[in-house]
């Protein structure tokens with residue numbers, strides 16, 4: 001999947017989301033639990049304005065549980081409700097309906113007081129590509145709904161999916177691209193597999209990953225690459241990993257590109273365990 005950075009696409013995606021907003025009571029903002037901030041779109045608040053929002057930290061199975069808890073608290077401090085879910089396994093689905101009802105409770109009580117008949121909560125999912133939007137829709141719908149392309153401009157009639165008696169979900173999600181002004185966000189998106197073919201240099205991504213592990217999960221780094229201590233010099237660390245993993249070029253030198261591929265693959269496939277790359281105290285909500 002290729003990320004489109006073009007402002008024209010962003011404007012179009014924004015228009016489409018704005019159109020659909022009118023149809024729903026609440027937004028389910030899907031983010032990657034490993035990178036709640038880097039996988040969100042900074043314009044979302046501006047686009048949805050006063051529309052209530054429930055934050056779903058998806059792929060929680062791959063995130064550091066301790067930090068997921070801290071993220072939920074950080075959102076709570078900002079007056080936002082967040083839930084950790086695993087759309088692939090279907091964990092946390094019941095809680096979504098319950099939380100949506102709680103968020104909308106007052107509004108619904110006001111409607112009741114005016115004599116309006118209660119109807120199911122209407123919701124739409126918004127998120128960046130690959131965050132698990134289709135997986136979640138299918139989970140909630142309990143059937144397989146064809147995946148729509150990530151290309152904005154593919155419009156068709158909206159359909160509502162009934163999720164029990166209490167919730168109706170738009171069958172097409174809103175897609176907003178991540179917006180990265182700093183390379184770190186790009187590295188994190190690349191390391192979590194949100195972007196695959198990337199404009200970023202693979203060695204830079206690997207170096208970022210190694211430094212992050214060194215700082216936050218040094219034991220796991222040492223265990224994976226059988227290190228008794230972490231070398232100060234990043235080149236030496238690359239050399240060690242290269243010799244351990246057979247990434248040697250002709251002539252016996254380290255093949256840095258191949259080594260970078262190995263490191264990035266190890267990070268993407270949870271070889272260091274569950275890791276969270278955005279930190280609530282460093283990347284606040």
Ligand code: G4P
Nearest residue numbers: 058059060061085086087088128129130131132133134135
């Ligand atoms: P999108 O609609 O937002 O673009 O995302 P989609 O549902 O297609 O999900 C992207 C990938 O993420 C899928 O893997 C999906 O199975 C996986 N995924 C979604 N939710 C979860 C979750 O809670 N936990 C885990 N571990 N994985 C999840 P895929 O089809 O294998 O694609 P890929 O891995 O080749 O990208």
